[in-house]
Structures are given as structure tokens and as C-alpha cells.
Amino acid sequence: MADHLNRFLVLTVLLGLFLRFCHGGVTSTFVRKVEKTIDMPLDADVFKVPSGYNAPQQVHITQGNMDGSAVIVSWVTQDEPGSNTVLYGTSEDNFEFHAKGKLTQYTYYNYTSGFIHHCTLRNLKFSTKYYYKVGIGNTTRHFWFTTPPEVGPDVPYTFGLIGDLGQSFDSNSTLSHYESNPIRGETVLFVGDLSYADNYPNHDNVRWDTWGRFVERSVAYQPWIWTTGNHEIDFAPEIGETQPFKPFRHRYTVPYKASGSTAPFWYSIKRASAHIIVLSSYSAYAKYTPQYKWLEAEFPKVNRSETPWLIVLMHSPWYNSYNYHYMEGETMRVMYEPWFVQNKVDIVFAGHVHAYERSHRISNVAYNIVNGECTPVDDRSAPVYVNIGDGGNLEGLAANMTYPQPKYSAYREASFGHAVFSIKNRTHAYYEWHRNQDGDAVVADAMWFYNRYWSSADDSITIFS
Numbered sequence: 001m002a003d004h005l006n007r008f009l010v011l012t013v014l015l016g017l018f019l020r021f022c023h024g025g026v027t028s029t030f031v032r033k034v035e036k037t038i039d040m041p042l043d044a045d046v047f048k049v050p051s052g053y054n055a056p057q058q059v060h061i062t063q064g065n066m067d068g069s070a071v072i073v074s075w076v077t078q079d080e081p082g083s084n085t086v087l088y089g090t091s092e093d094n095f096e097f098h099a100k101g102k103l104t105q106y107t108y109y110n111y112t113s114g115f116i117h118h119c120t121l122r123n124l125k126f127s128t129k130y131y132y133k134v135g136i137g138n139t140t141r142h143f144w145f146t147t148p149p150e151v152g153p154d155v156p157y158t159f160g161l162i163g164d165l166g167q168s169f170d171s172n173s174t175l176s177h178y179e180s181n182p183i184r185g186e187t188v189l190f191v192g193d194l195s196y197a198d199n200y201p202n203h204d205n206v207r208w209d210t211w212g213r214f215v216e217r218s219v220a221y222q223p224w225i226w227t228t229g230n231h232e233i234d235f236a237p238e239i240g241e242t243q244p245f246k247p248f249r250h251r252y253t254v255p256y257k258a259s260g261s262t263a264p265f266w267y268s269i270k271r272a273s274a275h276i277i278v279l280s281s282y283s284a285y286a287k288y289t290p291q292y293k294w295l296e297a298e299f300p301k302v303n304r305s306e307t308p309w310l311i312v313l314m315h316s317p318w319y320n321s322y323n324y325h326y327m328e329g330e331t332m333r334v335m336y337e338p339w340f341v342q343n344k345v346d347i348v349f350a351g352h353v354h355a356y357e358r359s360h361r362i363s364n365v366a367y368n369i370v371n372g373e374c375t376p377v378d379d380r381s382a383p384v385y386v387n388i389g390d391g392g393n394l395e396g397l398a399a400n401m402t403y404p405q406p407k408y409s410a411y412r413e414a415s416f417g418h419a420v421f422s423i424k425n426r427t428h429a430y431y432e433w434h435r436n437q438d439g440d441a442v443v444a445d446a447m448w449f450y451n452r453y454w455s456s457a458d459d460s461i462t463i464f465s
């Protein structure tokens with residue numbers, strides 16, 4: 001009898017291990033208490049206007065050139081233009097350098113923006129903490145950031161991943177979880193849909209301001225790399241606003257010219273050991289368009305001996321097994337997926353679907369209209385697709401999934417959260433996703449990535465915590 005029991009236990013354990021490491025997909029059994037996602041009210045403390053005359057607000061930074069030795073500092077002043085200058089230096093009491101920025105302002109229907117400043121700090125030393133201050137001459141505010149290490153193949157670096165953030169109570173929870181994650185993210189890769197101001201009457205641009213104040217506590221201190229989503233389009237001919245991306249373009253400056261791009265919606269940067277390509281789901285991408293031509297010329301420029309990790313950011317996912325935005329990314333996938341496989345992209349981060357999903361390494365490039373082969377297949381040269389549109393905006397969770405779970409889907413869960421992608425060296429990177437309901441150190445989904453250029457080994461085994 002004891003023998004039978006032992007055999008049964010061994011079989012149960014083996015079956016458990018098989019289910020854990022086999023190539024099947026997992027739909028999380030985590031049950032989230034269903035609550036309505038509500039925006040934080042205008043008088044919430046996270047939206048507080050800094051005190052003092054003409055105090056700089058909505059301070060944010062992003063990478064300012066190709067290799068990370070420049071930083072763009074942006075901020076808004078409300079009472080008057082004030083100074084364009086940023087003072088900065090490597091010690092808290094010696095702001096030995098200064099840079100002069102540019103000023104912009106825009107109107108949107110019945111809204112007039114504050115005075116928006118963008119200033120690029122150049123020729124910074126790598127791996128160095130810089131202190132900076134803005135608002136010279138009136139109320140001055142102090143911040144700091146750390147530059148990345150010099151670009152190189154084995155440079156460790158940790159990226160945070162946030163998407164579709166918005167400004168709800170859940171958004172605040174996501175940002176707080178990211179900030180207190182024991183694996184410290186050094187730069188956020190943001191996959192689009194920032195403020196959701198367009199969900200308010202007449203795209204109330206006051207909600208762009210509140211969002212800028214809300215995220216300042218992170219983005220004034222570490223760069224966020226911007227991707228545009230559908231909530232950045234702000235195309236509203238019914239109120240006379242016909243210039244797409246108008247608020248985003250005035251408020252968020254990116255270094256697109258450094259990569260030969262002709263628009264701020266698609267561009268690339270190198271940071272530490274990663275080459276990051278940002279694409280625009282909402283700009284033309286068909287053959288002969290500016291984005292197509294740029295991307296075609298971009299892949300040959302990627303040097304995996306210098307930047308082994310090839311990361312792509314976009315808003316609308318190519319692989320998505322939720323019943324939301326299903327196949328919205330399909331036409332871009334058809335255009336660009338062969339390039340991604342040929343060039344061995346390591347990982348694609350997207351958002352748009354307000355939930356979490358990670359794919360296996362799969363491709364769907366065989367289809368040529370007559371052969372009927374249109375099923376995704378295992379492909380070790382293909383990227384892993386991660387949908388991280390679970391920042392927590394007011395539109396709420398995408399909780400409705402397709403069943404059965406498609407084979408290409410490795411893990412999916414309808415919870416809000418964030419992820420980190422932590423590069424260790426040219427061959428290994430550790431990825432993990434955190435849901436907001438858990439403590440800071442709890443990992444809900446994880447995977448060790450083997451670099452697609454430097455290792456052909458199968459890295460499809462999921463590590464469940």
C-alpha cells in the first residue's frame with residue numbers, strides 16, 4: 001500500500017513538473033477582486049502643483065542622443081515663460097554647467113498650455129550622477145539623474161516596462177510598485193498611452209498636465225523612453241483639432257534625428273548593451289512610407305557585437321489572445337515580422353490591451369496568400385512578445401480572453417502591473433512581471449532570456465515563482 005502511495009506521489013510530482021516546464025501556455029489562476037478603475041480626482045496629492053511663483057512642474061527627462069551621453073530635460077512653467085536654462089553638475093553644491101533650452105506652447109480647442117521647456121544636456125560622462133535645477137530666477141527646483149554606462153556588449157542594465165498608464169488609483173499603484181521593486185529599474189521603456197486626456201470632454205488637456213505632475217516623481221529622476229499609442233493621436237476634427245499627436249509632440253521631445261528618423265514617432269537609441277527600436281502603430285508603415293524606409297535602413301545598422309540585445313517597442317501588439325484589440329496589430333505584423341525574425345529581435349514590448357501576456361518564441365511568416373500556412377510556429381529566431389498594457393488606466397482591465405489559450409501564448413493574466421528586463425551580459429537577461437496585488441518582491445511571471453544573436457539555445461522554459 002505504502003509502495004502504491006509512493007509511486008502515486010512520484011507520478012504526481014513528475015506530472016506537476018511536466019506541466020510547469022512543458023511548452024504549453026498558462027492562463028493564470030490568480031483571481032483579482034473586480035473593482036472599477038477610477039481616475040484620481042483633480043485635488044489628489046499626486047497632482048499637486050509645486051508651490052512658489054512660476055515653479056517648474058511636470059519635470060521629465062529622456063535620452064537625448066544615440067548613446068545616452070545626452071539627456072533632454074523638459075518642464076512646464078505656468079505664470080510666465082521664465083528661464084530656459086538648466087544648471088547642472090556632478091555635485092550637489094556645484095552646478096558647474098549650464099544649457100539653454102527652447103520654449104513651446106500650444107492651444108487645443110479651448111485650452112492653452114503652459115510654457116513648455118525642452119533643454120538638451122550634452123557631452124555628459126557615462127555612469128555619472130548629475131544634479132540639475134530648473135526654474136532659474138524664480139522658484140528653483142532640484143533633481144538628479146544617473147547617466148547610463150558607455151555602450152558595450154556586456155554592460156548590465158535594467159529597464160522597467162510600463163504601458164497604458166493613465167492616472168487612476170491603479171496607475172498610482174503600478175508606479176509605486178515599479179518604484180519599490182527590489183530590482184531597481186534604471187530607465188523606463190514606456191509602450192504608449194500616457195495620460196488618457198482624450199477620454200475627457202474635448203480631450204481636456206488639463207489631464208495632460210495632471211499626468212505630467214503625477215509621473216514626475218519617477219521621470220524627473222530617470223529617463224522614460226517614449227512610444228506613442230492611440231491616446232496620443234488626439235485627432236478631433238469635430239472640435240477643429242486636425243493635427244495628429246499635437247499635445248504629445250509639444251510636451252514630449254525624443255532624439256529621433258539621431259537615428260536618421262524624420263518624425264518623433266519612430267526612432268532608435270542605444271543604451272548600455274541594448275539597441276532599442278521604437279515604432280509607431282499609428283503612423284503609416286506600409287511599403288515606401290517614411291517609417292518603412294527608416295526601419296529597412298535601421299536593421300543593418302544594429303551591431304550585435306556592440307549592443308547584443310535588440311528590443312522593439314510598439315503600442316499595438318502583434319500577438320494577443322484577449323478579446324480586446326484583437327488583430328489590430330496584424331497589418332504591421334505582416335509588413336515587418338520577417339525582418340524581426342531575420343534580424344533575431346530578442347523581445348518586443350507592446351501595450352494597448354489592458355492586461356498581461358507573454359508569448360513563446362514564434363513566428364508566422366510562411367503565409368504567402370496561396371499556401372494557406374498561416375499558423376504561428378515555434379521559431380528560435382523569433383522574438384518573445386510581451387504585452388504590458390496593464391498600467392491601470394481608467395478604461396479598466398481587459399479580462400475577457402479567447403479559449404482555448406493559443407499555443408503561442410506562454411502566460412496571460414488580467415491584472416495590472418509592471419515588468420523589468422534586467423540584462424546581465426551579452427548572453428543572459430532576466431525578465432519578470434509583477435502584479436499590483438502582490439508585495440514588492442513577489443514575481444508573478446519570469447523568464448531567463450538567452451540572447452538570440454549570441455545563443456541559439458532554447459530559452460522557452462518559464463520560471464514560475
Ligand SMILES: [Fe+2]
Binds near residue numbers: 164230231
Ligand atoms: Fe492603446
